[in-house]
Amino acid sequence: MSDYIVRATAANNQIRIFAATTKETVEKARIAHNTSPVATAALGRLLTAGAIMGTMMKGDKDILTLQIKGSGPIEGITVTADSKGNVKGYVNEPNVLIPANNNGKLDVAGAVGEGILNVIKDMGMKEPYVGQTVLQTSEIAEDLTFYFANSEQIPSSVGLGVLMEKDNTVKQAGGFILQLMPFAEESVVEYLEESLKNITSVTTLLEQGYTPEQLVEKIAGDLGVEIMDNIPTRFYCNCSKDRISKAIISIGKEETQNIIDEGKPIEVKCHFCNTNYVFEIDELKELLK
Template identity: 70%
Template sequence: MSDYIVRATAANSQVRAFAAVTKETVETARKAHNTSPVATAALGRLLTAGAMMGVMMKGDKDILTLQIQASGPLEGITVTADSQGRVKGYVGNPEVIIPANDKGKLDVAGAVGIGLLNVIKDMGLKEPYSGQVVLQTSEIAEDLTYYFAVSEQVPSAVGLGVLMNKDNTVQQAGGFIIQVMPFAEEETIAKLEENVQKIQSVTTLLEQGHTAESLLEAVLDGFDIEFTDKVPTEFYCNCSKERVEKALISIGRKDLNEMIQEGKEVELNCHFCNTNYVFSVEELKEILRKCR
């Protein structure tokens, strides 16, 4: 597996940790949406976080949605993930181009803007769990760190990174999430904070040849680590012509009739993977026959 997520515990289970390598996942998203470099970086960071947060969920049918609704020219980001490491997502404006930030890097915060992060977990209950926080830096990793602390009361450290090639393809992508359990000792927390402050950027570590495992070893330096799981991760969309047909059935006879009367084929687009589905007038008539 080229892209994967590892799960681990450390310090006698006082710490749980996740790390992911997501270069192919982010490159697949870039190709699907033809995103600009800054849009790829922003979407890639949230896809990486979504993949790791997805595998935190227990149920096979559990679905996580991360939504950033903000004022920047990117016009928001939406990512959904499942518990098997499959993730998909899109940005509102994939072509956004803005100047580099004062460090000469892609200005993700400027592209995202001021706004909100929504986290929705659909675990098959009557109501999905929903948490919302104000974006703190709009760099995404820090915003998720804040979300975990405020909405889930879990002190966490989140690191995310996407590095682009000169030809706008993805050079590196990955990240980590470290979480402290309620029974963690002060000494453990202090050592973790010290480690996180010392750590270089995720993309620097990946460029040095780090794997998901050695990313965690770097962040958890000085702790005993037990790797408990390794899960493949990929950009995956479960849309199909059949699913789109069901959506057309749901709009009702009146609207379908109007489409047929126009006498033109209808093209529908999947936001998540940018696939277009074309229905001829004959196919629309067949769908109308299936409507009650």
């Protein structure tokens, strides 16, 4: 199991911690979308968060969508995940190239710009749950920390990172989400505040060889960590020609007939994985029936 998420508790269930390594997941997304380094970093951070938050949901058919709409050149990022560790996503403008930030690092905040974060949870109810927050830093981790505190009233700390190789492939990727339960004692909160001060970069720790289990220990090692389980995670898109066919049918008979009348095959691309599906005229006629 290369990419995986660890679920753990500590301090007698006063806190829960999720930690993940997602290098292959982010690299697969980079290859699918041919993203620039800063676009890879932005998408990779949100993919990691989406994978973790997806596994927080209970139902087999529950779907989480994270959507960032920003004023920066990347324009927006969309990530969708399920409760089994499958995640997929894309950036609106994958080829963005901008200078490094003041720290000499990829300027994710500059690429994203000011905007909003939408968190949509489809749990099989009549209406999905939708939470929305204004981006605080556009670095993504801090924005999710703010979202949890304000929209879900859960004090949390989120750390996310993507480190690139010189050839623009993904060197490291991963992250953690730490959440306090309502009954957490003040001493536990103080311990975590001090502990988190020592974690300046998730990717630095991953580069040093830290596993998700060791990340959890680093954060809460003195509080009696209990690893609950680990879940494989991967970049996975469930698109298929059959699903795309249903999308074509949904545009209506008149529109489909217009396409047929033009006499040319059509090509439909999946946003999430960039797979192309070609429909010949005969196939379109079948769909029209």
